[in-house]
Amino acid sequence: MPALDAYARARLEALERERLLRRPVTTVRQTGTKVVRDGRTLISFSCNDYLGLTHHPKVIEAAKRGLEEQGAGAGASRLVTGNSPNYEVLETRLARFKGTEAACVFGSGYLANLGIIQALVSRRDAVIADKLVHACLLDGARLSGARVFRFSHNDLNVLENILIKNKNKYEKTLILVDGVYSMDGDLAPLPELVSLARAYDAWLLSDDAHGLGVLGRGRGSSYAFDPPAKPDLQMGTLSKALGTYGGYVCASNPVINYLKSAARSLIYSTALPPSVLASALAALDIIEAEPDRVARPVKLARQFTTLLGLPEARSPIVPLILGDAETALAASRELEEEGFLVSAIRPPTVPPNTARLRFTFSAEHEENDIERLASLIRAKGWGNA
Numbered sequence: 001m002p003a004l005d006a007y008a009r010a011r012l013e014a015l016e017r018e019r020l021l022r023r024p025v026t027t028v029r030q031t032g033t034k035v036v037r038d039g040r041t042l043i044s045f046s047c048n049d050y051l052g053l054t055h056h057p058k059v060i061e062a063a064k065r066g067l068e069e070q071g072a073g074a075g076a077s078r079l080v081t082g083n084s085p086n087y088e089v090l091e092t093r094l095a096r097f098k099g100t101e102a103a104c105v106f107g108s109g110y111l112a113n114l115g116i117i118q119a120l121v122s123r124r125d126a127v128i129a130d131k132l133v134h135a136c137l138l139d140g141a142r143l144s145g146a147r148v149f150r151f152s153h154n155d156l157n158v159l160e161n162i163l164i165k166n167k168n169k170y171e172k173t174l175i176l177v178d179g180v181y182s183m184d185g186d187l188a189p190l191p192e193l194v195s196l197a198r199a200y201d202a203w204l205l206s207d208d209a210h211g212l213g214v215l216g217r218g219r220g221s222s223y224a225f226d227p228p229a230k231p232d233l234q235m236g237t238l239s240k241a242l243g244t245y246g247g248y249v250c251a252s253n254p255v256i257n258y259l260k261s262a263a264r265s266l267i268y269s270t271a272l273p274p275s276v277l278a279s280a281l282a283a284l285d286i287i288e289a290e291p292d293r294v295a296r297p298v299k300l301a302r303q304f305t306t307l308l309g310l311p312e313a314r315s316p317i318v319p320l321i322l323g324d325a326e327t328a329l330a331a332s333r334e335l336e337e338e339g340f341l342v343s344a345i346r347p348p349t350v351p352p353n354t355a356r357l358r359f360t361f362s363a364e365h366e367e368n369d370i371e372r373l374a375s376l377i378r379a380k381g382w383g384n385a
């Protein structure tokens, strides 16, 4: 058996060879879009703080009040003594906003997906996931022990074939999709997915991490459709457009009540700090009160795709696919030299040979930032631009 350090060293070398070694870089976020790295100020197109709420004075003020009145931490799991009063307020608000009976807040989006999936399906069940769903949905599926099937991205025919082939073979079937695909920025065809799930007696979980606050007047990707789609389970995060931290799922009363007793990531993990819940509530207030702020990230993403002749943005996420990891890393470095922070996304986060620059747009960006960025990319002649 190799010694632990030797094993880790060999793995590091292999990752380095494949250009897949990852190193967090210390970065100070000064505003919604300005960050400081290695002493240089950069305009970030890599944050998921779509509405600039992480630095919004009302959000900060709410957090401060929560901190002063209720302390720095929750002290225990929600099921012990950590269920501070704002949980109920926030869950009621989220359910109302998303048009469901109830909601449950989790420690993070990742923990939400682990908990939801593991509580709802097990070894006698099937999970059918889009090829491009977020890693934490797959981790939840693996943890559940259910048989996992994948269907090609947004391909309803392939999904239906899997449903037909496996009809009656499993006790329950759970379909997993992202409302907005986090590395591609496109949407799941939710109305059709809801119909398919109904027709084959399956349940549908839509991960709306990148929809809440920016699509459907802020209510998320389900509301990007008319009439709105109604997946059985609409999960999301408080850590992107809401600018704070935490995850949630909106569903019917019985489903939410069951999850509160069965989701292990909720039961066996400390509750969120009260200040975080308070800031999430302040963020929701802003989202409900300021439709122009909510509409702006997608508007700016569209300005960018128009300037570069790319397919029209459907969300605040725009990929520019460059191919291999080294090319994407080099492009990211060149943009950094010009004052822009744009992350290179490499496998295994995205499929092999689709390494890319991933741009995210914030309400706090200015039109001329977008113009400068687009003309720089055009001058470099990258990708399909």
Ligand SMILES: *Cc1c(COP(=O)(O)O)cnc(C)c1O
Binding pocket: 108, 109, 110, 111, 134, 136, 178, 182, 207, 209, 210, 237, 238, 239, 246, 247
């Ligand atoms: C970010 C993200 C998550 C995880 O949410 P966190 O709150 O950051 O843990 C889950 N799903 C998708 C699609 C995401 O983009």
